[in-house]
Amino acid sequence: MEDYNSLLEVAIEKMPKKTHDKDRFQIPQAITEIQGNKTLIRNFIDIANILRREPSHIAKYLFKELATPGTIQGSALILQTKLQQNVVQKKIESYVSEYVYCKVCGEPDTRFAKEGRITYIHCDACGGRSTYKHF
Numbered sequence: 001m002e003d004y005n006s007l008l009e010v011a012i013e014k015m016p017k018k019t020h021d022k023d024r025f026q027i028p029q030a031i032t033e034i035q036g037n038k039t040l041i042r043n044f045i046d047i048a049n050i051l052r053r054e055p056s057h058i059a060k061y062l063f064k065e066l067a068t069p070g071t072i073q074g075s076a077l078i079l080q081t082k083l084q085q086n087v088v089q090k091k092i093e094s095y096v097s098e099y100v101y102c103k104v105c106g107e108p109d110t111r112f113a114k115e116g117r118i119t120y121i122h123c124d125a126c127g128g129r130s131t132y133k134h135f
């Protein structure tokens with residue numbers, strides 16, 4: 001087990017360092033499926049992982065923007081209305097421009113950070129801070 005771990009460490013070290021290449025980041029495509037009067041986003045948790053945001057935050061945004069309630073179930077998000085893939089996709093894209101891209105340099109390598117009572121988007125690429133809309 002120890003050997004395996006040290007091998008793994010070496011392998012990780014050999015991996016190229018993260019580059020800040022804008023072309024590398026692609027907004028994930030939602031895989032949707034209509035079931036009765038509901039819409040499933042099958043790869044919802046994957047999308048949240050790629051965007052590095054809390055699934056609950058993205059879900060809340062989609063509920064508000066799509067004017068429908070819903071629930072996270074396993075790795076999917078279930079929306080209580082029928083929606084075409086492109087409608088869902090557009091909202092994911094607006095989420096990304098509002099909450100993922102750095103407003104200073106435009107890179108997607110950002111995270112939510114908090115200082116005191118103020119939350120902001122911290123950019124790992126340029127160190128910039130930008131505010132974001134709360135909902």
Ligand SMILES: [Zn+2]
Pocket residue numbers: 102103104105106107123124125126127128
């Ligand atoms: Zn930045």
